[in-house]
Amino acid sequence: MKSLRAEAFGIALALVAAVLLIWKPWDSCNAPNEVCSFASAVAQQEGLLGYQASAGTVEHDALAKPELAVQLQFVLSDQLDAAQAGALAEQLAQQVQGKAAELRWARTELSLVAGTAEQMQGLDRKSYPLEVAESFAQDARNEQEKPVELGKTAAFAFSMHHLGAPEVRNYSATANSLEQFLVLGKSAAEQLSPAELAVRDSFISYSPGRPSDYSEIELIAEAVRSGRVQSVRIAGSGLEMTVHEMEPAGRAKDIQKWLDQHEALNRPMPYRLFSHDYSEILEGWVGGMKPDWLIPKPVDLPENIEAWPQDPAASMCAADDLQIMLGSPDAATGSRYMSVYAKNISAHACALRSYPQIDFLNEAGEPQQEVQLQPEPGIMLERVLIPAGQAAISTLEWNAMSTSLDPDQTVALRIRAAKAMASDTLTPEYDGQPVSLDILDGATIAQSPWAQARDGWATAQDALKPSSPNAARP
Template identity: 35%
Template sequence: MKRRLLIAVLALLGIVAAVLLWSPWDRCDAPEPVCTALGEIGELENVVAAEADYDTASGVSTGSAPVLVVWEIRLLDTLSPQQAADIADEVSARTRAVVVDGVELEHAVGIVAGAPQASQVPGLDLYPLHLLLGDQPRTEVLQAFSLWQHGASRVDNAGAAAPNTEALLELARFAHDRGYTPTLELPDGRIRYTPNGDFKLEQLSIAVAAKAQPNVDTAIFGSGSLSVHSSSPDGSEQTGEIKRWLDEHEPLSEPTAYSLSTPGFATILEGWIGGELPEYLIAKPPVLPDGVTAWPSDEKAPACTRDGIQLSLSEPDAAAGSRYLSLYARNVSGRACSLQGYPQITFLNADGEPQDDADTRPATHVSAERIVVPVGEYAISTLDWKAMSTSQDPDETTALGVAVLPGLEPVALTPMHQQVPASLDILDGARVDLSPWMQAAEGRAKPGESTGAGDRPGSLAP
């Protein structure tokens, strides 16, 4: 009796053990070639488990191809990066060699490692290393395991996360030394660095330093520039302090733009770290077009006055989404006079009222040099802007109030096209690039010169 009871207990324990050891990874609801490959992969040394999802809904059942086979291969945590890379390469080759008669297959192979954690999605586990293999599985897994074993708390196709700032900087140095170019970030995404080509430690470091400033919420470096988001209000002293820090910080090895946003992104301030501009933005004296002789310089020439200058416009011109207009200042004073600086322009709607928040901004590529305008000659200032949609019938510019220089009395100028008044697609909120007064500008003809359709002079409104 006791012997039979002992046998029954042992049998029951065997059943319990079998249940405990059984894993859903052992199931295979797929055609035989897929299941065979899955079994072989699962028996590879250092493979902890393997699973394949044969997604018929992606192909056969809908009458389209291919059918997606999603493979998930869990590797031993303690593998060296090279061992993991070798297995990933073999797994990739085996899965892509699977053939099911009459069915086109598409394979998605995921490599996972580490202790799984439950996610907010029922039945879905998250692994600290989860990589979808691409065209270079050996290289991809070698890098992923290297980053993970060097302190990354998460590694996936999007990049790697480090648990804190110190670990992030250490991981960055490791990646830089090995020529890796991953996106690196903190788990909450408040610091993130995405290389734009080579991995540059100074770019991650400036993001880390920016995040350390008071009232900075996030600091993200990507596409070659730094984006900082402030938790302090627009126009506040705290936001001003952040901007001063960016403007006064030591420049990086190459000019680097930044943007500074406030809560709700109500305002976005822009600048260059340390105030260092790239070469193409450093204003230089205008270069005269070929064949144009410089006007004589006369230090004693008086400044031009409103009554001594006659203003006019070219016809508007357009090309590839951009708009162009030239403003002319003809010296009618009877003697040479000088101009230096920018005209002052107000954009007026059909009611003759200034448009809301439509303004000019100085062109960055040319400096405002003093020019002496001979009698009868035309100085030129150029306007450039991007095309704006008028489909919703917004206010458009129908006239410009123009003063030769700030502080002088403006006059009203009406744009003309083929001698008919024309509106400009300069809408509320527009920003129009404006050059200083120059002797001449490349591609911009003056009244009386041989012109294209877009450079004929307009009319001076009464």
């Protein structure tokens, strides 16, 4: 009797499934007939369980005919594997893109969903554990690439879904635990996908803005398992961690030591480490590995410049050996540039190995407050031997500062070629006329050490011609 009942129950389930496949209760359409007919026809493809469609109008101006904006959602079977889902998504996108162009839809939003839907509270729509989306517009750029990209996105999303991620949105996936976070991360790294991963109900996340790297994801897990931090995230700006509030004071230094001595990752990773009350902020590079541009190197000379002869026995320059001069200030969008020159006016070669010491003076002759002169990253401090009659260069770069409230601007610079020397006070000039600089209180200025010349900057010989003593940076 039980076997007969079981057989009857199985037949009933099969009938229900057949009815659902024919009836498809997911299907709904609130759009013009052309949209509904298209969506219904597309939804008959294998691997699709249903669709929803709606449409509105877009008015670019009052005199033009309103254009149609279409929203299409197709429910994919979550029995599809990642490759099948990717291929189907690309095919659907091509069909939608073609129909949108044919019927001149102004904008089309396509979303593909899968999994068991839940009704969203207070809204007439459902939420699916998996959703990928793309938009199409008549005048948008890179339209032809979008179907392929949506296919890649869908393949990634289905791979995360099948690994148990409770929520997937395009390249973003949520994990239920740290262990699942590692599983998702390993898969994302193997796919070279730019994943955004997070652990549900925690302060653990990974969104590097580039292809995933499993060594970085493992670093997050190591930090969490140590029990010493309460939040860990890697984003485009690097690693950020906050020390657990139960940790003793000063523990941030121990964690910094651990980061500094950690095995270097596959690429340089800057970190910022915060105490739990944010009273202490420590910075560095994981494993001490810095990017090439931060590793000091000798200044690159322009191609047409021959390096000055070196003489280790030559004496260091004295203040009387040098004449300090300014190049003309120059500007680009949001950035400012100016060069400083030290001309050897003695009868013999002399050497400098320093940064110029500079005070930026306002109209009252007082130094601007809290100005930070920072060594330009990646440039090595070297001994430069200046032949008689030649001039070394040091460059200054800063971001434009607002002068809308007419604060005190810099009108003069007090400069020493090296710390022990006397200073000269110079006025910036442009075309022979005094000018002020938008260097105000609190400015940050990057400066290079003294060098023979710098690629991309006017040479001292050109900038200090008698007819044009303040030639601008090219």
